[in-house]
Ligand SMILES: NC(=O)C1=CN([C@@H]2O[C@H](COP(=O)(O)OP(=O)(O)OC[C@H]3O[C@@H](n4cnc5c(N)ncnc54)[C@H](OP(=O)(O)O)[C@@H]3O)[C@@H](O)[C@H]2O)C=CC1
């Protein structure tokens with residue numbers, strides 16, 4: 001029996017009736033880059049196949065390379081159909097020649113350097129060729145190009161919304177620290193109204209992430225115990241078995257704190273901890289998330305020393321494959337002190353959560369991919385049971401990926417004459433109950449085209465996130481003489497991370513041994 005709750009889409013429509021975006025020209029800055037061919041084009045193609053794009057929808061890619069429209073389309077087609085796990089075909093849905101040709105007819109290309117004013121002048125001219133007046137500018141570029149593009153768009157008048165909408169989508173990382181994020185927000189606000197700005201965090205487009213609020217607030221059973229009186233601690237894990245691929249240059253600058261914690265994990269934490277919003281309107285949701293982030297006091301250097309762990313992986317075996325250590329990866333300097341693993345003990349200083357640790361961890365080259373939120377409840381008084389140690393705490397696990405689902409673990413009496421309890425679980429799996437959802441990027445592109453910024457990050461939100469992260473990054477940078485902790489690739493992470501929880505009498509759930517009922 002499928003469950004009676006409808007979690008298939010945030011907009012309460014069955015997937016077959018997904019909404020249609022308004023006619024629009026989508027301009028992609030960075031059209032020859034990794035994000036465009038791996039995520040954006042496959043997602044747009046899947047939206048086209050599901051008839052979610054208007055007939056007059058157009059895509060204009062901008063890149064540095066000289067290329068004709070046809071050459072650009074052929075390049076994208078080749079990448080979309082190439083074999084391999086990371087080529088986007090899964091997101092695009094089954095590829096057919098007819099579907100691609102119909103979609104490709106909407107794609108064109110403009111070559112030019114972002115830093116050359118002439119590029120933007122030619123862009124403004126080119127925009128006149130397109131039907132309709134709506135435009136969405138997607139900055140699939142290095143963050144350093146964003147200020148220039150924003151300024152130049154305004155210079156040629158493309159920020160104005162006289163006849164239709166004009167929106168910009170900004171990729172993460174949004175700034176490098178609090179000061180740079182504030183500066184970027186200030187600069188954007190000179191030319192764009194906040195309602196035109198969409199700061200994307202692709203975790204917010206994941207179906208299981210969007211479900212967190214539905215699970216918490218759509219079920220009286222859970223929300224009534226969702227506080228410090230019943231919850232002992234919360235674990236948020238985003239473990240990856242993958243390395244950095246060809247993005248070592250970017251990652252060496254960024255590290256796990258800026259790449260994953262400052263955005264994706266902060267969003268998971270906010271969704272887990274926030275109070276009920278007044279509505280699902282963007283500002284109501286953003287207000288409640290910001291309250292959570294503002295309730296986390298920035299750490300002092302002493303707290304950074306005792307409540308954070310960072311580490312780099314050394315050579316090991318992941319999924320049966322021998323992999324080199326971080327310092328041996330191509331393009332990584334031998335002196336790199338970039339962390340590939342982070343664990344934090346964060347405290348939310350408010351009425352609901354006072355005293356409840358929120359443990360966050362993320363890393364590359366860990367034992368397997370596991371992204372989950374595990375909520376551990378207090379043990380009840382067990383005085384009249386002969387076996388007290390055989391009871392484990394109840395845990396609710398929201399499994400974000402892979403094997404998406406929700407699990408509740410509890411103790412049950414071992415059958416027979418035993419007076420012992422054994423841990424058992426109730427499991428809900430997406431697989432088998434729901435159709436495959438749209439990819440995260442498809443969901444968010446559709447939202448941006450429809451003008452719904454609920455699942456994006458508001459300007460004050462990114463600053464609030466950096467207010468928590470910057471003191472940690474600063475304290476780490478000042479510890480540059482201390483040896484960098486390490487962990488073996490394919491393990492659960494550095495042993496120091498265990499100490500972070502042991503101190504409070506808690507323990508991480510195992511990454512290597514994670515077994516899950518929804519795995520098929
Ligand atoms: N790739 C991913 O999986 C993810 C990426 N992101 C973010 O998306 C953004 C883009 O990342 P990614 O696609 O990986 O980066 P890439 O380096 O692969 O792509 C950058 C693109 O920008 C173009 N470009 C760079 N400088 C200029 C310039 N001066 N003038 C014109 N074009 C220029 C490049 O052209 P050329 O080909 O000529 O160099 C290329 O098309 C980054 O902010 C990243 O953090 C976020 C999440 C995931």
Ligand SMILES: O=C1O[C@H](COP(=O)(O)O)[C@@H](O)[C@H](O)[C@H]1O
Nearest residue numbers: 172202240242259260264371401
């Ligand atoms: O933004 C990023 O996310 C990916 C992880 O995303 P997921 O959807 O596969 O969980 C991460 O690998 C990458 O380093 C980071 O930039």
